Amino acid sequence: MAKNVKKLSLANKLAKKGDVIKPTEIIGRHNRADNVRDIEDLVGTSGSSNSIYFSPLQTRKQRGTLKNINIKSEPLTPTRVVPKKIKNEVQDELQSKILMGSVMVVKCKVVPDALNSSIRIDRIKKELETEFKQEPKQEILQNIKKEIKPQKEPLLFLGVEAPHPLWQSHLENIRTMRNRQPAPVDTMGCHRCADPTADPKTQRFQNLVALMLSSQTKDQTTFEAMNRLKERTLTTITIKEMPVTELENLLHPVSFYKNKAKYLKQTVEILIDKYDSDIPDNPKDLIALPGVGPKMAHICMAVAWNKVTGIGVDVHVHRLSNRLGWVLQPTKEPEQTRIGLEKWLPHSLWSEVNHLFVGFGQTICTPLKPNCGECLNKDICPSAFKETKAKKSKE
Known part of the structure; x- marks a missing residue:
């Protein structure tokens, strides 16, 4: 037979012959094996009235078991009879069987994973x-x-109720970015302005002077002004004896250099008379000096006296804390930011956060145009999310 010739089905055979066979009700069945035939035998034969015709769904082997079984009369319909589910009577009821024609399908319930069993x-x-x-x-x-090498500090600060849940991820990412790219504060910050060859008392005084000049001034400008002052031997006595106009020329172009020259003159008088040319060893007395604020006092305590008394919050720390959501409510002044940070930030991070945030604010998270594309916190920073959302709404 050729491959393209299709084999005729039962319906095609009946249609070709022109006969229409309608199903009828079987009134009785005999137990003789010789009168059991397939329905396909109807084609091409006259069809004996004593024959029993079966559907092809039932195998001949199953039909052989009909000899000793009394079959009740049942109607034959042209539609397919839906098989009934036969439940296997098992105590644990883990299996059930369905009889579909001549095919037995077994359904199994999901057994609990034995790996987790006791x-x-x-x-x-x-x-x-x-x-x-x-x-x-x-x-x-x-x-x-x-x-396992012990770590310097725990990765997780348990029990810290921070305004932003991902603050530790922010901190780790900023550390990574600071290690990749140096900032001006690393080489020209206030902690780098003192003369390392001077005595400790003079170094502490120079640390205080550098902090007083750094207010609203770039580190490069402050560093250059400190170098000019150190060429004149920067001590309390030299500043006291120096004319105001000369001091102003040495400080220029530091921001508000005239006011800062006046504050320096007043401060050295207090230090000579009250502290023996040294600086106070507590933030309260430091803040009482002319031109010294809380930020300068806390940083001076950390740099000069190696004591952590508070967080030094300048414009960079103030800006980043608000951008990252490290304050419960947006703050307008650095002192408000300092109070908000000290309420939840662990004390072990107080001395690090200023130097870390200042360098990050100088290189990546700048005031006017932050480089969010280069920031590792761009996907978890609230300000970066708002910025991208605003851009999409404009488009």
């Missing part, structure tokens, strides 16, 4: 106990401690 866990524990029975537990822990 029996398997107990067996694993016993195996581990026998395996490590020879080596004591203390020796195993000591070997693990040798391989």
Whole structure:
């Protein structure tokens, strides 16, 4: 037979013959095996009235078992009879069977994962106990401690109720970016302005002077002004004896250099008379000096006296804290930001946050045009999200 010739189905055979066979009701069936035939035998034969015709869905092997079974009369319909579900009577009811024609389909319920069972866990524990029975537990822990290097500080600060839930991710990303790119504060900050060869008292005074000049002034400008002052031997006595006009010329172009020259003159008088040419060792007395604010006082305590008394919040820390959502409510003044940060930020981070944020604000998160595309916090920064959303709405 050629491959393109289609095999005729039963319906095609009947249509070709021109006969229409309608199903009828079987009134009786005999137990003789010789009168059992397939319905396909109707085609091409006259069809004996004593024959029983079966659907092709039932196999001949199953029909052979009909000899000893009394079959009740049932109607034959042209539509397909939907098979009934036959439940297997099992106590645990884990399986059920469906009889579809001559095919048996088995449905199984989902059995719980045996890996998490208590029996398997107990067996694993016993195996581990026998395996490590020879080596004591203390020796195993000591070997693990040798391989794991202790960290300087914990990665997680438990119990910290921060305004932003991802503040630790912000901090780690800023640390990474600061390590990649140096900032002016790293080489020309106030902590770099003092003369390392001078005595400790003179160095502390120079630290205070650098902080007084740094207000609203770039680090480069402050660093250059400090170098000019150090060429004249920057001490309390030299500033006291120096004319105001000369001091103003040395400070220029520092922002508000005339006011700062006046404050320096007043400050050295107090330091000489009250502190023996040294600076106060507490933030309260430092703030009482002319031209010294809370930010300068806390940074001076950390740099000059190596004491952490508060967070030094300048314009960079103030700006970044609001952009990152590190304050509960937006603040307008740096002092408000300092109070908000000290309420929740761990004390171990107070001395780091100023230097970290100042360098980050000088390089990436700048005041006017922040480089959000280069920032690792662009996907978790509230300000970056608002900025992109605003751009899309304009488009």
